[in-house]
Amino acid sequence: MTKKHTTPVLAIDGGGTRCRIALRSEGNLAQVEAGSANVSTDFEAAIRQIRSGLSLLCEDIGVPMQALCTVPAYAGLAGVTGEKMAERVAEALPSQSIRVEDDRPSALRGALGGRNGFVAHCGTGSFIAAQLSDGTRLAGGWGAVLGDPSSAQWVGRQSLSRTLDVVDGLVRASDLSNVLLDRLKGTAGIVAFAATASPAELGGLAPAVSKEAANGDVMALSIMQEAADILAETMRKMGWKEGLPICLTGGIGPFYTDYMPDDMRACLTQKQGEPLAGALMLAEDFGKEIADGRH
Template sequence: MTYQLQTIAIDGGGTRCRVACMIGGQKHIVEAGSANVSTDLESGVAEIVSGLGELARKLDIPAAAFEPVPAYIGLAGASWPEIVAKVAARLPLKHVRVEDDRPSAVRGALGRDDGILVHCGTGSFQAMQRAGRIVLTGGWGPVLGDEASAQWVGRKALSAVLMVQDGVRPVSELTEHLLEKFGSPAGIVAFAGNASPADFGNLAKGVTEAAAENDPAAIEIMRSGADHIATHVRALGWSEGLPLLLTGGIAAHYAPYLDVRMQQALAQPKGQPIDGALSLAREFAEELSECSV
């Protein structure tokens, strides 16, 4: 195969890792597993390397061909210089820029336009882009943050079951279903003690479905998440007329619980995080080219 690799882009989150490259203006993408380098650095790096290998096989080229290509990598959990340095050192790539996964998500959704992005996937964060400048809030991880994320919804649902057992809230179909699923309060506690963010997030679909059926426990959780979103959106400086985008697997389910004015401001994303990563990869490649002149 004749090829001219231009850039590599990687978008790694708590649920999946997408690896892409541009060849002759054409985008090629493959997927690997979870790549949250703050919760499991070695596993996250292994998924990236695996994804690079899969992409090489798809293109029928040697994996070594990627080594000199400029690569932009946006990863969940890559928020601290120590982690960034460790990731870069472990990858079979010569020219690498590693950041957390939020800038690529913002660029993918908004392009270069002004607006506010609310992302609620396995984790969560909020961002405002204005005149090319990005301001971020949230994204502090499953222990201290990630409110309104899928894993947060799953944890809140299990907490609601335990509150029913304590007699401080009424039973609902959702809490009955979860109690049956795990067998007992002890089963819930045992699950939670070993569950990953993705494990908690897998419970979120049942919550959104229960909310659509007017389950009071589920509606309370969704309203709480929407209140969190609205608080951060306002703190970022949202005003009527500024587009508001909801991305991530659970984000759109919060729309009915938002203020009517915010509902009216909702807009569709221009692209995916991997598109943003590819855009940032092009910028990185241009910077390298300028430095070499």
């Protein structure tokens, strides 16, 4: 039997591509979607999208905004870089009781549910998160300039850098380097593209790398293997032990399966749910804290 949730809760999952908002009440779930909501990239635009989504949700369920704003809310948003940003977001939104964090905790909770384990998320950006008996641990997620190793944009950047090494005669040409030189019209095109490419545009090169790696291309294989090695090393430093589940998530994350060490590959598991599901669970936790007088 499905568990009924008697206390309504509101969850917001905002990222660089879209923002999803859900209200769970008495076992019923209402959900809407808005546009990009990365509060570091464009704070005002992100807040507008969230507010627009809240208004749309009110229309869909037929309740006034004033009533929706009394519901305990949890927001997991890309670009929340610390407490000050979280406070700024909370002040800009109409909810009376809201907890704001970055988007890693909700992705972790959604993927693992109540289980202990690790999530290695590699989309356009990347981060690693652990849910352990002694608490939550987070690493990465600091963006393309300062990090995001093993992400799709990291893979794309590596492929271009190594293709230029081919041109310089430092490594042998490969199918991947030939594909990229042709696609971007030589070294001048590569340099011009890299100078202005967004992380998402760099990440758009990653499918070519994973495809050529599957075909045995040496250069592509080396990029994929290095990416997987970085993930494995980071998880071990964060306390991974044999037997703990690992979820590889994001657009390119699952493609690292065959490159992980044997002990970790044996522990790979499918995620239980999406970040929005995790945000709903965290909203429920927050609602219980309020009910118990702990907030």
